[in-house]
Amino acid sequence: MSWTVRVDATACMGSGVCAGSRPDVFRLAGRHSEAVRAAVPPDDAVLDVADTCPASAITVTDETGAEIGPRP
Amino acid sequence: MTAADERLRRYPFNLSEGLEIDPAYAEARSAPGLLRVQLPFGEPAWLATRYEDARFVLGDRRFSRAMAAERDEPRNQPYRRPGGILSMDPPDHTRLRVLVAGAFTVRRVEKLRPWVREIANRLIDDMFTAGPPVDLVEAFALPLPVQVICELLGVPVADRSRFRVWSDALLSTSSLTAAEFARVDGELRAYMADLVVARRAEPAEDLMSALIAARAEDGDRLSEAELIDLCIAVLVAGHETTATQIPNFAHVLLARPTLYRGLHDEPDRVPAAVEELMRFVPLGAGAGFARYATEDVEVGGVLVRAGEPVMAAIGSANRDESRFPDAAQVRFDRPDTAHLGFGHGVHHCLGAPLARLELQEALLALTSRLPGLREAGEPVWKTQMIVRGPRHMPVAW
Ligand code: HEM
Ligand code: SF4
Numbered sequence: 001m002s003w004t005v006r007v008d009a010t011a012c013m014g015s016g017v018c019a020g021s022r023p024d025v026f027r028l029a030g031r032h033s034e035a036v037r038a039a040v041p042p043d044d045a046v047l048d049v050a051d052t053c054p055a056s057a058i059t060v061t062d063e064t065g066a067e068i069g070p071r072p
Numbered sequence: 073m074t075a076a077d078e079r080l081r082r083y084p085f086n087l088s089e090g091l092e093i094d095p096a097y098a099e100a101r102s103a104p105g106l107l108r109v110q111l112p113f114g115e116p117a118w119l120a121t122r123y124e125d126a127r128f129v130l131g132d133r134r135f136s137r138a139m140a141a142e143r144d145e146p147r148n149q150p151y152r153r154p155g156g157i158l159s160m161d162p163p164d165h166t167r168l169r170v171l172v173a174g175a176f177t178v179r180r181v182e183k184l185r186p187w188v189r190e191i192a193n194r195l196i197d198d199m200f201t202a203g204p205p206v207d208l209v210e211a212f213a214l215p216l217p218v219q220v221i222c223e224l225l226g227v228p229v230a231d232r233s234r235f236r237v238w239s240d241a242l243l244s245t246s247s248l249t250a251a252e253f254a255r256v257d258g259e260l261r262a263y264m265a266d267l268v269v270a271r272r273a274e275p276a277e278d279l280m281s282a283l284i285a286a287r288a289e290d291g292d293r294l295s296e297a298e299l300i301d302l303c304i305a306v307l308v309a310g311h312e313t314t315a316t317q318i319p320n321f322a323h324v325l326l327a328r329p330t331l332y333r334g335l336h337d338e339p340d341r342v343p344a345a346v347e348e349l350m351r352f353v354p355l356g357a358g359a360g361f362a363r364y365a366t367e368d369v370e371v372g373g374v375l376v377r378a379g380e381p382v383m384a385a386i387g388s389a390n391r392d393e394s395r396f397p398d399a400a401q402v403r404f405d406r407p408d409t410a411h412l413g414f415g416h417g418v419h420h421c422l423g424a425p426l427a428r429l430e431l432q433e434a435l436l437a438l439t440s441r442l443p444g445l446r447e448a449g450e451p452v453w454k455t456q457m458i459v460r461g462p463r464h465m466p467v468a469w
Protein backbone atom coordinates (compact mmCIF):
# COMPACT_ATOMS: atom_id res chain seq x y z
CA MET A 1 0.00 0.00 0.00
CA SER A 2 1.31 3.42 -0.86
CA TRP A 3 0.16 6.92 -1.68
CA THR A 4 1.28 9.07 -4.58
CA VAL A 5 2.52 12.62 -4.04
CA ARG A 6 2.63 15.19 -6.85
CA VAL A 7 3.59 18.84 -6.99
CA ASP A 8 2.15 21.08 -9.68
CA ALA A 9 5.18 23.16 -10.64
CA THR A 10 3.09 25.80 -12.42
CA ALA A 11 1.12 26.50 -9.24
CA CYS A 12 4.01 26.14 -6.76
CA MET A 13 5.33 29.50 -5.51
CA GLY A 14 8.49 28.06 -4.00
CA SER A 15 7.54 28.95 -0.43
CA GLY A 16 9.58 26.08 0.97
CA VAL A 17 6.88 25.16 3.49
CA CYS A 18 6.67 21.54 2.30
CA ALA A 19 10.42 20.89 1.97
CA GLY A 20 11.04 22.54 5.34
CA SER A 21 8.37 20.40 7.01
CA ARG A 22 9.10 17.03 5.40
CA PRO A 23 12.47 16.98 3.63
CA ASP A 24 12.09 13.20 3.28
CA VAL A 25 9.09 13.73 0.99
CA PHE A 26 9.65 17.13 -0.69
CA ARG A 27 12.69 18.99 -1.95
CA LEU A 28 13.18 22.28 -3.76
CA ALA A 29 14.56 21.90 -7.26
CA GLY A 30 15.43 25.44 -8.26
CA ARG A 31 12.39 27.63 -7.79
CA HIS A 32 9.85 24.87 -7.35
CA SER A 33 9.24 21.93 -5.12
CA GLU A 34 9.08 18.32 -6.22
CA ALA A 35 8.38 14.98 -4.59
CA VAL A 36 11.55 13.18 -3.51
CA ARG A 37 9.78 9.92 -4.40
CA ALA A 38 6.33 9.75 -5.98
CA ALA A 39 5.24 6.84 -3.77
CA VAL A 40 5.10 7.27 0.01
CA PRO A 41 3.73 5.00 2.73
CA PRO A 42 0.32 6.19 3.99
CA ASP A 43 0.99 8.98 6.49
CA ASP A 44 -1.54 11.56 7.68
CA ALA A 45 1.28 14.02 8.30
CA VAL A 46 1.82 14.19 4.53
CA LEU A 47 -1.82 15.21 4.16
CA ASP A 48 -1.17 17.95 6.71
CA VAL A 49 1.68 19.25 4.57
CA ALA A 50 -0.54 19.19 1.47
CA ASP A 51 -3.08 21.24 3.42
CA THR A 52 -0.51 23.84 4.41
CA CYS A 53 0.65 24.52 0.84
CA PRO A 54 -0.38 28.13 0.14
CA ALA A 55 -0.67 27.42 -3.57
CA SER A 56 -2.68 24.16 -3.22
CA ALA A 57 0.03 22.73 -5.48
CA ILE A 58 0.45 19.40 -3.68
CA THR A 59 -1.91 16.53 -4.38
CA VAL A 60 -1.93 13.19 -2.64
CA THR A 61 -3.77 10.19 -4.11
CA ASP A 62 -4.35 6.82 -2.48
CA GLU A 63 -3.76 3.40 -4.04
CA THR A 64 -7.16 3.54 -5.79
CA GLY A 65 -6.18 6.80 -7.45
CA ALA A 66 -8.66 8.84 -5.39
CA GLU A 67 -7.50 12.30 -4.37
CA ILE A 68 -7.23 12.44 -0.58
CA GLY A 69 -5.17 15.63 -0.15
CA PRO A 70 -5.38 18.53 0.13
CA ARG A 71 -8.48 18.07 2.24
CA PRO A 72 -11.35 20.50 1.54
CA MET B 73 36.32 26.45 4.43
CA THR B 74 36.87 30.20 4.37
CA ALA B 75 38.01 32.03 7.44
CA ALA B 76 35.13 34.01 8.89
CA ASP B 77 35.44 37.62 9.92
CA GLU B 78 35.00 37.08 13.62
CA ARG B 79 34.79 40.71 14.66
CA LEU B 80 31.61 41.19 16.68
CA ARG B 81 29.50 44.03 15.25
CA ARG B 82 26.66 45.89 16.85
CA TYR B 83 23.39 45.15 15.12
CA PRO B 84 21.00 46.19 13.52
CA PHE B 85 22.98 48.34 11.07
CA ASN B 86 20.10 50.25 9.50
CA LEU B 87 18.62 53.43 10.89
CA SER B 88 14.98 52.94 11.73
CA GLU B 89 14.04 56.08 9.78
CA GLY B 90 13.78 55.91 6.01
CA LEU B 91 14.28 52.87 3.80
CA GLU B 92 18.00 53.02 3.12
CA ILE B 93 19.98 49.84 3.40
CA ASP B 94 23.27 50.09 5.25
CA PRO B 95 26.41 49.70 3.06
CA ALA B 96 27.72 47.14 5.56
CA TYR B 97 25.41 44.58 3.92
CA ALA B 98 26.87 45.00 0.42
CA GLU B 99 30.33 44.74 1.94
CA ALA B 100 29.41 41.57 3.81
CA ARG B 101 27.85 39.99 0.72
CA SER B 102 31.05 40.40 -1.24
CA ALA B 103 33.28 39.06 1.53
CA PRO B 104 33.56 35.35 2.35
CA GLY B 105 31.84 33.79 5.34
CA LEU B 106 29.22 35.14 7.71
CA LEU B 107 29.26 38.11 10.09
CA ARG B 108 29.20 37.92 13.87
CA VAL B 109 26.63 40.32 15.29
CA GLN B 110 25.46 41.42 18.71
CA LEU B 111 21.86 42.60 19.06
CA PRO B 112 20.78 44.88 21.92
CA PHE B 113 19.73 41.78 23.91
CA GLY B 114 20.69 38.12 23.90
CA GLU B 115 23.71 36.15 22.79
CA PRO B 116 25.85 36.93 19.69
CA ALA B 117 24.71 35.41 16.39
CA TRP B 118 25.89 34.64 12.89
CA LEU B 119 24.38 36.86 10.20
CA ALA B 120 23.74 35.54 6.69
CA THR B 121 23.56 38.38 4.16
CA ARG B 122 23.66 36.59 0.80
CA TYR B 123 20.53 35.30 -0.93
CA GLU B 124 21.56 31.66 -1.10
CA ASP B 125 22.73 31.54 2.51
CA ALA B 126 19.65 33.32 3.89
CA ARG B 127 17.29 31.08 1.93
CA PHE B 128 19.18 27.99 3.05
CA VAL B 129 19.01 28.90 6.73
CA LEU B 130 15.28 29.71 6.53
CA GLY B 131 14.44 26.57 4.58
CA ASP B 132 16.56 23.81 6.08
CA ARG B 133 15.05 21.58 8.71
CA ARG B 134 18.34 21.41 10.63
CA PHE B 135 17.70 24.96 11.79
CA SER B 136 15.27 25.32 14.67
CA ARG B 137 13.12 28.13 15.98
CA ALA B 138 11.92 26.12 18.99
CA MET B 139 15.46 25.86 20.37
CA ALA B 140 15.48 29.65 20.86
CA ALA B 141 13.22 29.20 23.88
CA GLU B 142 16.00 27.40 25.77
CA ARG B 143 18.59 30.00 24.89
CA ASP B 144 19.28 33.70 25.36
CA GLU B 145 17.83 34.49 21.94
CA PRO B 146 19.31 37.49 20.08
CA ARG B 147 16.60 40.17 20.02
CA ASN B 148 15.80 43.88 19.98
CA GLN B 149 13.68 43.90 23.09
CA PRO B 150 14.33 42.90 26.67
CA TYR B 151 11.08 40.92 26.75
CA ARG B 152 10.61 37.50 25.17
CA ARG B 153 7.09 36.62 24.11
CA PRO B 154 6.61 33.00 25.03
CA GLY B 155 5.21 30.55 22.46
CA GLY B 156 3.55 31.33 19.18
CA ILE B 157 3.64 29.69 15.78
CA LEU B 158 6.91 31.43 14.87
CA SER B 159 8.57 29.72 17.85
CA MET B 160 7.71 26.18 16.82
CA ASP B 161 9.31 23.49 14.66
CA PRO B 162 7.59 20.74 12.69
CA PRO B 163 5.73 18.55 13.51
CA ASP B 164 4.24 20.83 16.23
CA HIS B 165 4.38 23.78 13.86
CA THR B 166 2.52 21.84 11.16
CA ARG B 167 -0.19 20.88 13.65
CA LEU B 168 -1.02 24.58 14.17
CA ARG B 169 -0.32 25.81 10.68
CA VAL B 170 -2.70 23.31 9.11
CA LEU B 171 -5.55 24.77 11.15
CA VAL B 172 -5.14 28.25 9.67
CA ALA B 173 -3.54 27.54 6.28
CA GLY B 174 -6.82 26.83 4.51
CA ALA B 175 -8.11 30.35 5.15
CA PHE B 176 -5.09 31.93 3.43
CA THR B 177 -4.42 29.87 0.30
CA VAL B 178 -4.21 31.71 -3.02
CA ARG B 179 -7.45 30.04 -4.04
CA ARG B 180 -9.42 31.11 -0.96
CA VAL B 181 -7.98 34.60 -0.81
CA GLU B 182 -8.68 35.32 -4.50
CA LYS B 183 -12.40 35.11 -3.69
CA LEU B 184 -11.97 38.15 -1.45
CA ARG B 185 -10.68 40.37 -4.24
CA PRO B 186 -13.97 42.16 -5.08
CA TRP B 187 -14.54 42.89 -1.40
CA VAL B 188 -11.01 44.21 -0.84
CA ARG B 189 -11.32 46.33 -4.00
CA GLU B 190 -14.53 47.83 -2.66
CA ILE B 191 -12.89 48.71 0.67
CA ALA B 192 -9.94 50.35 -1.12
CA ASN B 193 -12.22 52.38 -3.35
CA ARG B 194 -14.41 53.47 -0.49
CA LEU B 195 -11.33 54.76 1.34
CA ILE B 196 -10.31 56.71 -1.77
CA ASP B 197 -13.84 58.18 -1.93
CA ASP B 198 -13.38 59.34 1.66
CA MET B 199 -10.04 60.88 0.76
CA PHE B 200 -11.73 62.88 -2.01
CA THR B 201 -14.42 64.00 0.41
CA ALA B 202 -11.84 65.13 2.97
CA GLY B 203 -9.74 66.87 0.32
CA PRO B 204 -5.95 67.23 0.25
CA PRO B 205 -3.69 67.07 2.11
CA VAL B 206 -4.50 63.79 3.85
CA ASP B 207 -2.37 61.38 5.82
CA LEU B 208 -2.08 58.32 3.57
CA VAL B 209 -1.35 56.10 6.59
CA GLU B 210 -4.41 56.99 8.67
CA ALA B 211 -6.76 57.47 5.71
CA PHE B 212 -5.83 54.48 3.60
CA ALA B 213 -2.87 52.25 4.45
CA LEU B 214 -4.00 51.33 7.96
CA PRO B 215 -7.79 51.06 7.66
CA LEU B 216 -7.55 48.76 4.61
CA PRO B 217 -5.70 45.79 6.17
CA VAL B 218 -7.28 46.39 9.59
CA GLN B 219 -10.76 46.05 8.18
CA VAL B 220 -9.81 42.99 6.13
CA ILE B 221 -8.12 41.07 8.94
CA CYS B 222 -10.73 42.03 11.55
CA GLU B 223 -13.55 40.66 9.44
CA LEU B 224 -11.67 37.51 8.44
CA LEU B 225 -10.64 36.76 12.00
CA GLY B 226 -13.77 38.00 13.76
CA VAL B 227 -12.39 40.93 15.76
CA PRO B 228 -14.56 44.08 16.00
CA VAL B 229 -13.14 46.83 13.77
CA ALA B 230 -14.40 49.28 16.39
CA ASP B 231 -11.65 48.03 18.75
CA ARG B 232 -8.99 49.21 16.31
CA SER B 233 -7.56 51.93 18.51
CA ARG B 234 -7.20 49.50 21.43
CA PHE B 235 -5.25 46.78 19.67
CA ARG B 236 -3.25 49.34 17.71
CA VAL B 237 -1.64 50.47 20.93
CA TRP B 238 -0.80 46.91 21.98
CA SER B 239 0.51 45.84 18.60
CA ASP B 240 2.60 49.01 18.31
CA ALA B 241 4.16 48.32 21.69
CA LEU B 242 4.90 44.66 20.95
CA LEU B 243 6.64 45.55 17.68
CA SER B 244 8.65 48.36 19.18
CA THR B 245 12.29 48.25 20.10
CA SER B 246 11.80 51.17 22.43
CA SER B 247 12.75 51.69 25.98
CA LEU B 248 9.85 49.67 27.38
CA THR B 249 11.12 47.47 30.17
CA ALA B 250 10.53 43.73 30.21
CA ALA B 251 7.78 44.29 32.80
CA GLU B 252 6.06 46.87 30.60
CA PHE B 253 6.21 44.55 27.59
CA ALA B 254 4.76 41.76 29.70
CA ARG B 255 1.90 43.99 30.82
CA VAL B 256 1.02 44.95 27.22
CA ASP B 257 1.25 41.33 26.14
CA GLY B 258 -1.02 40.32 29.03
CA GLU B 259 -3.62 42.94 28.08
CA LEU B 260 -3.71 41.80 24.47
CA ARG B 261 -4.02 38.17 25.58
CA ALA B 262 -6.86 39.00 27.97
CA TYR B 263 -8.62 40.96 25.25
CA MET B 264 -8.35 38.06 22.79
CA ALA B 265 -9.35 35.50 25.44
CA ASP B 266 -12.56 37.47 26.07
CA LEU B 267 -13.33 37.58 22.35
CA VAL B 268 -12.82 33.81 22.11
CA VAL B 269 -15.23 33.21 25.01
CA ALA B 270 -17.85 35.42 23.35
CA ARG B 271 -17.40 33.73 19.97
CA ARG B 272 -17.65 30.29 21.53
CA ALA B 273 -21.08 31.23 22.86
CA GLU B 274 -22.08 32.74 19.54
CA PRO B 275 -20.15 31.36 16.54
CA ALA B 276 -19.93 33.25 13.27
CA GLU B 277 -18.46 32.76 9.79
CA ASP B 278 -14.91 33.68 10.69
CA LEU B 279 -11.49 32.16 11.37
CA MET B 280 -11.83 32.47 15.15
CA SER B 281 -15.03 30.40 15.08
CA ALA B 282 -13.34 27.82 12.85
CA LEU B 283 -10.45 27.51 15.31
CA ILE B 284 -12.87 27.23 18.24
CA ALA B 285 -14.67 24.42 16.37
CA ALA B 286 -11.36 22.64 15.66
CA ARG B 287 -10.50 22.79 19.35
CA ALA B 288 -13.95 21.53 20.36
CA GLU B 289 -13.55 18.59 18.00
CA ASP B 290 -10.12 17.59 19.26
CA GLY B 291 -8.66 19.39 22.26
CA ASP B 292 -5.28 17.74 21.73
CA ARG B 293 -4.86 19.47 18.39
CA LEU B 294 -5.13 22.96 19.79
CA SER B 295 -4.91 24.16 23.38
CA GLU B 296 -6.78 27.24 24.56
CA ALA B 297 -3.50 29.17 24.90
CA GLU B 298 -2.46 28.17 21.38
CA LEU B 299 -5.84 29.23 20.03
CA ILE B 300 -5.51 32.66 21.62
CA ASP B 301 -1.90 32.98 20.47
CA LEU B 302 -2.80 32.10 16.89
CA CYS B 303 -5.54 34.74 16.81
CA ILE B 304 -3.07 37.32 18.15
CA ALA B 305 -0.47 36.32 15.56
CA VAL B 306 -2.97 36.68 12.72
CA LEU B 307 -4.26 40.00 14.05
CA VAL B 308 -0.87 41.61 14.65
CA ALA B 309 1.07 40.11 11.71
CA GLY B 310 -2.01 40.55 9.56
CA HIS B 311 -2.25 44.30 9.64
CA GLU B 312 0.96 45.98 10.78
CA THR B 313 3.22 44.77 7.96
CA THR B 314 0.72 45.42 5.18
CA ALA B 315 -0.16 48.83 6.62
CA THR B 316 3.53 49.68 6.62
CA GLN B 317 4.29 48.38 3.13
CA ILE B 318 1.50 50.41 1.46
CA PRO B 319 3.06 53.81 2.30
CA ASN B 320 6.55 52.37 1.72
CA PHE B 321 5.53 51.33 -1.79
CA ALA B 322 3.92 54.73 -2.37
CA HIS B 323 7.07 56.47 -1.13
CA VAL B 324 9.33 54.49 -3.48
CA LEU B 325 7.00 55.00 -6.45
CA LEU B 326 6.38 58.70 -5.89
CA ALA B 327 10.12 59.26 -5.91
CA ARG B 328 10.05 57.63 -9.39
CA PRO B 329 7.08 59.33 -11.04
CA THR B 330 7.45 57.48 -14.35
CA LEU B 331 6.94 54.18 -12.54
CA TYR B 332 3.86 55.50 -10.74
CA ARG B 333 2.45 56.92 -13.96
CA GLY B 334 3.31 53.66 -15.75
CA LEU B 335 1.03 51.74 -13.39
CA HIS B 336 -1.75 54.22 -14.08
CA ASP B 337 -1.36 53.60 -17.81
CA GLU B 338 -0.81 49.86 -17.53
CA PRO B 339 -2.63 48.47 -14.48
CA ASP B 340 -1.80 44.93 -15.62
CA ARG B 341 1.70 45.53 -14.34
CA VAL B 342 0.55 46.00 -10.73
CA PRO B 343 1.19 42.38 -9.64
CA ALA B 344 4.76 42.53 -11.00
CA ALA B 345 5.21 45.91 -9.30
CA VAL B 346 4.15 44.43 -5.96
CA GLU B 347 6.71 41.60 -6.24
CA GLU B 348 9.46 44.03 -7.19
CA LEU B 349 8.61 46.41 -4.37
CA MET B 350 8.48 43.53 -1.89
CA ARG B 351 12.00 42.70 -3.02
CA PHE B 352 13.26 46.26 -3.05
CA VAL B 353 11.93 47.62 0.25
CA PRO B 354 14.03 46.50 3.24
CA LEU B 355 11.09 46.46 5.63
CA GLY B 356 12.77 45.07 8.70
CA ALA B 357 15.16 47.34 10.55
CA GLY B 358 17.32 44.22 10.79
CA ALA B 359 17.10 40.45 10.71
CA GLY B 360 14.88 38.86 13.35
CA PHE B 361 13.87 35.45 14.66
CA ALA B 362 17.20 33.66 14.88
CA ARG B 363 17.43 30.04 13.78
CA TYR B 364 19.44 27.62 15.92
CA ALA B 365 21.55 24.92 14.32
CA THR B 366 20.54 21.51 15.69
CA GLU B 367 23.75 19.97 14.34
CA ASP B 368 26.97 21.29 12.77
CA VAL B 369 25.99 22.82 9.41
CA GLU B 370 28.09 24.69 6.88
CA VAL B 371 26.60 28.03 5.82
CA GLY B 372 28.31 30.36 3.36
CA GLY B 373 31.66 28.70 3.98
CA VAL B 374 31.44 28.84 7.78
CA LEU B 375 30.90 25.82 9.98
CA VAL B 376 28.03 26.79 12.25
CA ARG B 377 28.19 24.62 15.35
CA ALA B 378 25.21 22.84 16.84
CA GLY B 379 23.50 25.23 19.25
CA GLU B 380 24.66 28.43 17.54
CA PRO B 381 22.09 30.97 16.26
CA VAL B 382 22.06 32.26 12.69
CA MET B 383 20.01 35.22 11.49
CA ALA B 384 18.90 35.67 7.88
CA ALA B 385 19.07 39.27 6.64
CA ILE B 386 16.12 39.30 4.24
CA GLY B 387 16.55 42.93 3.14
CA SER B 388 20.16 42.21 2.22
CA ALA B 389 19.40 38.91 0.47
CA ASN B 390 16.86 40.73 -1.68
CA ARG B 391 19.59 43.12 -2.86
CA ASP B 392 22.07 40.36 -3.69
CA GLU B 393 23.44 41.17 -7.16
CA SER B 394 24.31 37.56 -7.82
CA ARG B 395 20.61 36.73 -7.64
CA PHE B 396 19.05 40.02 -8.79
CA PRO B 397 21.22 41.87 -11.31
CA ASP B 398 20.91 45.64 -10.94
CA ALA B 399 19.48 44.96 -7.48
CA ALA B 400 19.42 48.61 -6.39
CA GLN B 401 17.12 49.51 -9.29
CA VAL B 402 13.33 49.22 -9.20
CA ARG B 403 12.33 47.35 -12.37
CA PHE B 404 8.99 45.73 -13.04
CA ASP B 405 10.29 43.47 -15.80
CA ARG B 406 12.52 41.13 -13.81
CA PRO B 407 12.38 37.54 -14.99
CA ASP B 408 13.21 36.36 -11.46
CA THR B 409 10.90 37.55 -8.69
CA ALA B 410 11.71 34.91 -6.07
CA HIS B 411 12.39 37.45 -3.30
CA LEU B 412 12.50 36.56 0.38
CA GLY B 413 10.19 39.37 1.48
CA PHE B 414 7.71 36.85 2.86
CA GLY B 415 10.44 34.64 4.27
CA HIS B 416 11.04 31.04 3.23
CA GLY B 417 10.56 27.54 4.59
CA VAL B 418 8.07 26.37 7.18
CA HIS B 419 7.49 29.89 8.55
CA HIS B 420 6.99 31.40 5.09
CA CYS B 421 4.40 34.10 5.68
CA LEU B 422 1.02 32.54 6.33
CA GLY B 423 -0.68 35.65 5.01
CA ALA B 424 1.44 36.09 1.85
CA PRO B 425 -1.43 35.48 -0.60
CA LEU B 426 -3.64 37.90 1.34
CA ALA B 427 -0.90 40.51 1.67
CA ARG B 428 -0.22 40.30 -2.08
CA LEU B 429 -3.87 40.79 -2.84
CA GLU B 430 -4.16 43.77 -0.48
CA LEU B 431 -1.00 45.38 -1.84
CA GLN B 432 -2.18 44.87 -5.42
CA GLU B 433 -5.60 46.35 -4.75
CA ALA B 434 -4.06 49.23 -2.80
CA LEU B 435 -1.69 50.14 -5.65
CA LEU B 436 -4.44 49.70 -8.20
CA ALA B 437 -6.81 52.01 -6.34
CA LEU B 438 -4.13 54.65 -5.77
CA THR B 439 -2.68 54.69 -9.29
CA SER B 440 -6.00 54.45 -11.10
CA ARG B 441 -7.90 57.02 -9.08
CA LEU B 442 -5.14 59.39 -7.97
CA PRO B 443 -2.82 59.67 -10.98
CA GLY B 444 -1.55 63.01 -9.69
CA LEU B 445 -0.65 61.69 -6.22
CA ARG B 446 2.36 63.39 -4.61
CA GLU B 447 3.89 63.71 -1.17
CA ALA B 448 2.82 66.93 0.52
CA GLY B 449 5.77 67.25 2.86
CA GLU B 450 8.18 64.82 4.45
CA PRO B 451 6.82 61.58 5.87
CA VAL B 452 7.13 61.17 9.62
CA TRP B 453 8.99 57.89 10.06
CA LYS B 454 8.32 55.36 12.77
CA THR B 455 11.22 55.16 15.13
CA GLN B 456 12.29 52.27 17.28
CA MET B 457 10.11 49.76 15.49
CA ILE B 458 10.95 46.30 14.14
CA VAL B 459 9.38 47.24 10.79
CA ARG B 460 10.31 50.47 9.06
CA GLY B 461 7.91 52.85 7.35
CA PRO B 462 6.05 56.14 7.64
CA ARG B 463 3.93 56.72 10.72
CA HIS B 464 2.35 59.63 8.86
CA MET B 465 2.64 60.45 5.17
CA PRO B 466 0.95 63.66 4.02
CA VAL B 467 -0.16 63.41 0.38
CA ALA B 468 -2.02 65.60 -2.10
CA TRP B 469 -3.23 65.05 -5.68
C1 HEM C 1 3.28 42.93 3.31
C2 HEM C 1 2.85 42.27 4.35
C3 HEM C 1 3.59 41.16 5.04
C4 HEM C 1 4.94 40.91 5.11
C5 HEM C 1 6.08 41.71 4.49
C6 HEM C 1 5.11 39.71 5.91
C7 HEM C 1 6.33 39.11 6.18
C8 HEM C 1 6.48 37.93 6.87
C9 HEM C 1 7.74 37.23 7.04
C10 HEM C 1 9.09 37.69 6.48
C11 HEM C 1 7.50 36.12 7.78
C12 HEM C 1 8.53 35.05 8.20
C13 HEM C 1 9.27 35.42 9.44
C14 HEM C 1 10.38 34.44 9.73
O1 HEM C 1 10.39 33.31 9.20
O2 HEM C 1 11.29 34.78 10.52
C15 HEM C 1 6.09 36.11 8.11
C16 HEM C 1 5.47 35.16 8.88
C17 HEM C 1 4.12 35.23 9.24
N1 HEM C 1 3.16 36.10 8.73
FE1 HEM C 1 3.49 37.62 7.43
N2 HEM C 1 3.87 39.27 6.32
C18 HEM C 1 2.92 40.11 5.81
C19 HEM C 1 1.55 40.01 5.94
C20 HEM C 1 0.90 39.06 6.71
C21 HEM C 1 -0.53 38.92 6.81
C22 HEM C 1 -1.57 39.73 6.04
C23 HEM C 1 -0.77 37.92 7.71
C24 HEM C 1 -2.15 37.43 8.10
C25 HEM C 1 -2.48 36.23 8.29
C26 HEM C 1 0.53 37.42 8.16
C27 HEM C 1 0.74 36.41 9.08
C28 HEM C 1 1.96 35.81 9.33
C29 HEM C 1 2.13 34.71 10.27
C30 HEM C 1 1.05 34.09 11.15
C31 HEM C 1 3.49 34.34 10.21
C32 HEM C 1 4.18 33.20 10.98
C33 HEM C 1 4.07 31.95 10.17
C34 HEM C 1 4.69 30.72 10.80
O3 HEM C 1 5.43 30.83 11.78
O4 HEM C 1 4.40 29.62 10.30
N3 HEM C 1 1.52 38.14 7.52
N4 HEM C 1 5.49 37.22 7.52
S1 SF4 D 1 4.38 24.35 0.04
FE1 SF4 D 1 3.41 24.47 -1.98
S2 SF4 D 1 4.04 26.45 -2.81
FE2 SF4 D 1 5.41 26.01 -1.11
S3 SF4 D 1 7.19 25.02 -2.07
FE3 SF4 D 1 5.80 23.37 -1.41
S4 SF4 D 1 4.51 22.98 -3.21
FE4 SF4 D 1 5.51 24.95 -3.58
